[in-house]
Amino acid sequence: MEVTFHGAVREVTGSMHVLTTSADRVILDCGMFQGRRKESEAKNRVLPFDPQIVTNVVLSHAHIDHSGRIPLLVKDGFNGRVVCTRATTSACTYLLMDSAHIQESDADYLNYKSVRGSLNQMKPSNRKKMNVGSRLSDVKKVLKKNRHELDASIINDFMDQLHLEKIQPLYTSADAQNALASFDGYPYRYPVAIGSNMTCSFYDAGHILGSAISMIRIEDNGRPITVCYSGDLGRFDKPIVRNPTLNFEEQHRDVDLLIVESTYGDRSHEPVEALKPKLEKILVETNNRRGTVLIPAFAFGRTQELLYVLHELYDEKAVPRVPIYVDSPLAVNITRVFGEHPEVYDRDAQEVFLKNGKNPFFFDQVHFVTSVEESMRLNREKKSHIVLAASGMCEAGRILHHLRHKIHDEKNTILIVGFMAQNTLGRRIIDQGTAYEQSGRSGPPPILKFLNKAYPLKAHVKSLGGFSAHGDKQELLRFIKESNLNIKRIAVVHGEEDQALAFAGHLRQAGYPVLVPKRGETIRL
Numbered sequence: 001m002e003v004t005f006h007g008a009v010r011e012v013t014g015s016m017h018v019l020t021t022s023a024d025r026v027i028l029d030c031g032m033f034q035g036r037r038k039e040s041e042a043k044n045r046v047l048p049f050d051p052q053i054v055t056n057v058v059l060s061h062a063h064i065d066h067s068g069r070i071p072l073l074v075k076d077g078f079n080g081r082v083v084c085t086r087a088t089t090s091a092c093t094y095l096l097m098d099s100a101h102i103q104e105s106d107a108d109y110l111n112y113k114s115v116r117g118s119l120n121q122m123k124p125s126n127r128k129k130m131n132v133g134s135r136l137s138d139v140k141k142v143l144k145k146n147r148h149e150l151d152a153s154i155i156n157d158f159m160d161q162l163h164l165e166k167i168q169p170l171y172t173s174a175d176a177q178n179a180l181a182s183f184d185g186y187p188y189r190y191p192v193a194i195g196s197n198m199t200c201s202f203y204d205a206g207h208i209l210g211s212a213i214s215m216i217r218i219e220d221n222g223r224p225i226t227v228c229y230s231g232d233l234g235r236f237d238k239p240i241v242r243n244p245t246l247n248f249e250e251q252h253r254d255v256d257l258l259i260v261e262s263t264y265g266d267r268s269h270e271p272v273e274a275l276k277p278k279l280e281k282i283l284v285e286t287n288n289r290r291g292t293v294l295i296p297a298f299a300f301g302r303t304q305e306l307l308y309v310l311h312e313l314y315d316e317k318a319v320p321r322v323p324i325y326v327d328s329p330l331a332v333n334i335t336r337v338f339g340e341h342p343e344v345y346d347r348d349a350q351e352v353f354l355k356n357g358k359n360p361f362f363f364d365q366v367h368f369v370t371s372v373e374e375s376m377r378l379n380r381e382k383k384s385h386i387v388l389a390a391s392g393m394c395e396a397g398r399i400l401h402h403l404r405h406k407i408h409d410e411k412n413t414i415l416i417v418g419f420m421a422q423n424t425l426g427r428r429i430i431d432q433g434t435a436y437e438q439s440g441r442s443g444p445p446p447i448l449k450f451l452n453k454a455y456p457l458k459a460h461v462k463s464l465g466g467f468s469a470h471g472d473k474q475e476l477l478r479f480i481k482e483s484n485l486n487i488k489r490i491a492v493v494h495g496e497e498d499q500a501l502a503f504a505g506h507l508r509q510a511g512y513p514v515l516v517p518k519r520g521e522t523i524r525l
Helices: 037-045 069-074 084-121 125-129 136-142 154-161 172-182 274-290 304-317 329-340 347-351 372-380 399-406 426-438 471-480 497-509
Strands: 004-007 016-020 025-028 056-058 082-085 183-188 192-195 196-203 213-219 223-229 258-259 293-296 324-327 366-369 384-389 414-415 448-452 453-456 460-463 491-495 523-525
Touching: 004 491, 056 192, 056 329, 069 084, 069 172, 082 084, 082 196, 084 136, 084 154, 084 172, 084 183, 084 329, 154 460, 213 523, 223 304, 258 471, 274 304, 293 399, 304 324, 304 329, 304 384, 324 329, 329 366, 366 372, 372 399, 384 399, 399 448, 399 453, 414 426, 426 448, 426 460, 491 497
Parallel strands: 025 056, 056 082, 082 183, 223 258, 258 491, 293 384, 293 414, 324 366, 324 384, 414 460
Antiparallel strands: 004 016, 004 523, 016 025, 192 196, 196 213, 213 223, 448 453
């Protein structure tokens, strides 16, 4: 039996590993790489194997960096099943459709820019002959249905006339819908056949709703082999979801290979119990300045955790009860998914909210923004409020427009509550904003460029790393050392190279045989 590491290898996104036996090929996650556009395009569009020879997919959780290429896999000929937890199936219903919409929108926008650029280079007389008007402003009007929506049909017609190469989406909404028919959801601790003499059982990973540690057991030439794939491991004692599993069934305790994440393999988070008082302090200080708090938040997991803690603070009357806007249609749908799966909540969520007949995520001050028009009105709101908007790394989505209107005002606060990958706007905000804060906000503010314009970063930048859905170094070590697993070998993945190598070093010091694989590397068990 062999394991080949294809994604999230010495990097954080694009999780994908393949288990190969004499009879089967099973994929552990089929995630999308997220980063610079050209690099992402190159890594995502071509799969490193023939989808038609893949038996099944084991999906650890619904985040796009773990699930996002499943529609491409199905589109290219995969006809097996995607095995995951029930909550993950529910979440993917929305996440994959949203991902497809983004793929389509990005392709339309790039095609629009291509057509607009070609028309702009023409002489005014030639533009007039093509019925787009002689002025440059006329070009934009012709290519749009209204101020905000591109006219894909007209853009495609012009691309044909101008002999321009069309950008195709990685997959379409129809592809995503087709892929969802391949999903099978199962409860935790229930053995599922995923190949010949191969089963998978899921255990709580504590990362997000439905996230799972995948315990795969193979009978290979009469010998049992157990591979444990951690997926993404969460923090201990966080709200809503249960802790990462430490107590495994007897038949799964002897692990030949543990494939473990290392997102924060050399970092320590703030204590979970410190999150609420620190959030309270930030909210009060911003309100005293009569400012707004902008929180870039992933639609799945982080948004619901924040709503949960804000609900507690509002019930305790610890902070001013300003309006809270969740400006993400996806987050609205995912919050409904949370409401549909109370069976996976931890004990505190059951005691504090459910037994008192309260929904943790819906209360009087929360407003869910769905339309573009409502979001634009909110951009211009001057009264103090809180905005939770996607994307979590500030690379796309409605958060960019809130930043555009609020980043230059020192009354406001940008609150960073999660991991920001290299080369993202979110990473530049946290790095440059933190440096400016540490300098006492002296001198000119940093200048950040996004949406084709430069903005001064005058808003206060604060960070609450404890909200991370990933365990830190100590929590990852706790899972390995305090669980009842007998681990023979460890492969460290899903961490930027410095974090993965550092975590491997900590494991070696603790006496574990460990490797940090490179992309495409294969090991034999």
